[in-house]
Amino acid sequence: MAPKLWLYDTTLRDGTQREGISLSVEDKIRIAQLLDDMGIHYIEGGWPGSNPKDAEFFRRAADMSWRTAKIAAFGSTRNAKNRCEDDPNILALDAARTPVITLVGKSSVLHVEQVLETTRAENIRMIQDSVAYFVARNREVIYDAEHFFDGYLLDAEYTLATIVAAATAGASTVVLCDTNGGALPDAVTAAVRHVTAVLAAAQLQPVIGIHTHNDGALAVANAMSALTAGARHVQGTINGIGERCGNMDLIPLIANMQLKLGYDCLPEYQLKRLSELSHAVANFVNLNPDHHAPYVGRSAFAHKGGIHAQAVAKFADSYQHIDPELVGNEMRIVVSELSGRNNVRMRAEALGLDIAGSERAILQRIKDLEQQGWQFEAAEGSFEMLIRRAMPDYQSPFELLDFTVIVNAVAEGSMISKAMVKLAVGGQEFHTAAEGDGPVNALDRAIRKALLPIYPQLAGITLVDYKVRIVDEHLGTAARPRVLIESAQGDQRWSTVGCSENILEASWYALWDALELPLARYAEKVL
Numbered sequence: 381m382a383p384k385l386w387l388y389d390t391t392l393r394d395g396t397q398r399e400g401i402s403l404s405v406e407d408k409i410r411i412a413q414l415l416d417d418m419g420i421h422y423i424e425g426g427w428p429g430s431n432p433k434d435a436e437f438f439r440r441a442a443d444m445s446w447r448t449a450k451i452a453a454f455g456s457t458r459n460a461k462n463r464c465e466d467d468p469n470i471l472a473l474d475a476a477r478t479p480v481i482t483l484v485g486k487s488s489v490l491h492v493e494q495v496l497e498t499t500r501a502e503n504i505r506m507i508q509d510s511v512a513y514f515v516a517r518n519r520e521v522i523y524d525a526e527h528f529f530d531g532y533l534l535d536a537e538y539t540l541a542t543i544v545a546a547a548t549a550g551a552s553t554v555v556l557c558d559t560n561g562g563a564l565p566d567a568v569t570a571a572v573r574h575v576t577a578v579l580a581a582a583q584l585q586p587v588i589g590i591h592t593h594n595d596g597a598l599a600v601a602n603a604m605s606a607l608t609a610g611a612r613h614v615q616g617t618i619n620g621i622g623e624r625c626g627n628m629d630l631i632p633l634i635a636n637m638q639l640k641l642g643y644d645c646l647p648e649y650q651l652k653r654l655s656e657l658s659h660a661v662a663n664f665v666n667l668n669p670d671h672h673a674p675y676v677g678r679s680a681f682a683h684k685g686g687i688h689a690q691a692v693a694k695f696a697d698s699y700q701h702i703d704p705e706l707v708g709n710e711m712r713i714v715v716s717e718l719s720g721r722n723n724v725r726m727r728a729e730a731l732g733l734d735i736a737g738s739e740r741a742i743l744q745r746i747k748d749l750e751q752q753g754w755q756f757e758a759a760e761g762s763f764e765m766l767i768r769r770a771m772p773d774y775q776s777p778f779e780l781l782d783f784t785v786i787v788n789a790v791a792e793g794s795m796i797s798k799a800m801v802k803l804a805v806g807g808q809e810f811h812t813a814a815e816g817d818g819p820v821n822a823l824d825r826a827i828r829k830a831l832l833p834i835y836p837q838l839a840g841i842t843l844v845d846y847k848v849r850i851v852d853e854h855l856g857t858a859a860r861p862r863v864l865i866e867s868a869q870g871d872q873r874w875s876t877v878g879c880s881e882n883i884l885e886a887s888w889y890a891l892w893d894a895l896e897l898p899l900a901r902y903a904e905k906v907l
C-alpha cells in the first residue's frame with residue numbers, strides 16, 4: 381500500500397508573507413474553496429490574533445461547509461507571563477472555531493533565551509499548557525516547532541524535549557520547521573530519523589510533519605527527504621509563494637511524491653487539476669503564472685529545437701519526463717525560426733487548421749518577420765492569426781483605416797492620452813475616440829468602442845499583461861521595441877506580439893491580433 385501523506389496548505393498565512401501580496405477576505409475564501417475542492421487535507425486560514433482580516437476569514441469559514449479540508453487557525457503558544465485562560469492570542473485562536481489549531485512554539489534554545497527572554501523550563505511549560513488547553517477543548521492540535529533544524533544543531537537534546545512535550549500534551553502532529561530555509565537534505569533525513577526514534581522510545585506516536593522554506597533552493601528536496609525518512613505530513617504553499625525566497629511549493633512536491641514515488645497524496649483525477657490550481661492561485665494573488673514552473677508551467681513540456689520537436693512527434697516521451705496530461709498540462713511545439721516545416725504543420729494541426737499547400741509561404745513569412753525582430757515563441761495567438769490570415773477563404777472581421785494618438789502633458793505628473801480611430805467593418809466606416817491611462821490603453825479603448833456594438837463577445841476580454849522588450853539582435857538599425865500582450869477571457873489566455881521601430885505601431889499589431897483572434901475563433905464556431 382502506498383503510504384498516505386497529509387497535505388497542509390499555508391498559502392493563506394505563510395504565503396501572504398511574500399512582499400507585494402495582499403489578499404482580501406473574499407480572495408482568501410475563494411482560494412480556500414479551490415484547495416478544498418482539490419482534496420487538500422488541511423487549510424491554514426491565517427493568524428486570528430494578528431489582524432481583523434484573518435479573524436473575519438474564520439468567522440465566515442466557520443459557517444461554511446468544507447468537503448475534504450479541515451480549516452486550521454495558526455497562533456503561538458501562550459505568553460510566558462500569561463495563563464492560557466487569559467492569554468489574548470490563545471483566546472483569539474479559540475474564537476476562530478476551527479477544528480484544527482496549529483500552535484507555533486520555540487524549539488531552539490537561542491530563540492527561547494535571547495528572543496523570548498524566558499527560561500528553558502518555562503518554554504516547555506508554555507508548549508505543554510497551550511497544547512493541552514486546546515486538546516481539552518476537543519481541537520486537533522498541530523505543533524509547529526519553529527527553528528527546529530537550527531535548534532537541533534545548537535542543542536539537540538533541548539529541541540527534542542520540546543517535541544516530546546508537545547506530543548505528550550496531545551498534539552496529533554509535530555512539525556519540524558526549517559524556518560530560516562537553510563537546511564540540507566541529508567541533515568533533514570538524519571533529524572527525522574532521530575525524532576522518530578526519540579518519540580518511539582517515549583511511546584508517543586504523533587504524525588511527524590515537515591515545513592520548509594526555499595532559501596537554499598532546497599525546500600522541495602528537504603520536504604521530500606523528510607517524507608521518505610518517515611514524515612507523513614507536509615506543509616507548503618501553492619506555487620511556493622512566501623516570505624523571502626518562498627515556502628515549499630506544494631505543486632511539484634505532490635507531483636514528485638505521487639508520480640515518482642507512488643505516495644498517496646490526491647486522487648488521480650485531482651492530480652490532473654494541478655496546473656489549473658497553480659494558475660488559478662497565481663491569478664488570485666495577482667502574479668503572472670510562471671511559464672517555466674516545473675510540471676505546470678506553460679513551457680514545462682514545450683519543445684523548440686527542430687530535432688526535439690520531430691522526436692516528440694514520433695514518440696511523445698522521448699524528451700519529457702512524464703506525460704503532461706497527468707498534471708493537466710500539455711505538450712507544446714514552439715514555433716520559431718529554429719524550427720522546421722514540421723513544427724508549423726503540427727502547430728496548425730493542433731489548431732485544427734489545414735495548411736497543406738501554404739506551408740512554405742507561412743514558414744517564409746515567419747522567417748521574414750523574425751528577421752525584423754518579431755518572435756512567435758511566446759506569442760501563439762499571433763502565430764495562429766498568421767496562419768488564419770494565410771487561409772484562402774479568411775475574412776478579416778474588421779480593418780483599421782487609420783488612428784491618431786495624442787499625449788498631452790497638462791501639468792507636471794498629469795498626462796492625458798487620447799486616441800481616435802477609423803475602422804471598417806463589412807464596408808461600413810466607424811469613427812471613435814477615447815481617453816486612456818496611457819496611449820496604448822486609449823487606443824485599445826477607442827478600438828473596442830467601435831467594435832463592441834458589432835461584436836459584443838469582445839466585452840469579457842481583458843488585457844492582463846503588456847511587456848516591451850528592446851530588440852537588438854539585428855545590428856545596424858535603430859533599436860526596435862517588441863511588444864507582447866497577454867489577453868484573457870474566462871480561463872482562456874492568449875499572447876500576441878508586434879514589432880516596429882515605433883512603439884505605438886508595435887503595440888497596435890499586438891492589440892490587433894489580441895482582438896481579432898477571439899473573433900476569428902468565434903466566427904469559425906458559428907459557421
Ligand SMILES: [Zn+2]
Nearest residue numbers: 394559591593
Ligand atoms: Zn514558514
